[in-house]
Amino acid sequence: MGSNIRIRAHHLLCIQGYQGYGYSSGFADGFGMTRDTLYGNDPIIRIIEGVDDICSVCPNLHEGQCSEYSGKVLLMDRTILGLLGISNGTTMRFKEALDLVRSHLTEKDIKEICNGCRWKGVCLFYQDRAL
Numbered sequence: 001m002g003s004n005i006r007i008r009a010h011h012l013l014c015i016q017g018y019q020g021y022g023y024s025s026g027f028a029d030g031f032g033m034t035r036d037t038l039y040g041n042d043p044i045i046r047i048i049e050g051v052d053d054i055c056s057v058c059p060n061l062h063e064g065q066c067s068e069y070s071g072k073v074l075l076m077d078r079t080i081l082g083l084l085g086i087s088n089g090t091t092m093r094f095k096e097a098l099d100l101v102r103s104h105l106t107e108k109d110i111k112e113i114c115n116g117c118r119w120k121g122v123c124l125f126y127q128d129r130a131l
């Protein structure tokens with residue numbers, strides 16, 4: 001299965017709670033466009049650990065690495081891949097991935113995974129599940 005859209009595992013959570021905030025207006029526009037494409041077209045995505053298509057428009061991306069949370073976001077990706085029971089690079093339709101998140105991540109998991117994120121106060125996904 002080919003896929004052009006790469007989504008890092010922890011962004012499967014962010015996408016569900018995103019309210020338009022971000023690190024720059026370019027980032028917010030890019031995130032919004034990606035989210036609209038995912039929900040509108042339900043494309044096949046490649047679920048990965050590490051930098052993805054959303055990161056590619058982020059001002060925190062320096063020399064191919066996220067400078068915002070050092071290694072923490074990579075650990076979040078790996079934790080989520082493990083909980084979902086899939087390996088790095090797995091492809092599936094976006095909405096299948098949402099179903100997998102829904103059926104495999106508990107509120108406790110989400111609370112632990114998202115605890116250090118600076119955006120949790122404006123994230124509907126976090127607020128609906130982990131408060």
Ligand code: SF4
Pocket residue numbers: 051052054055056058059060061065066067068069073
């Ligand atoms: S802060 Fe880091 S993980 Fe988040 S979008 Fe930017 S580069 Fe990606």
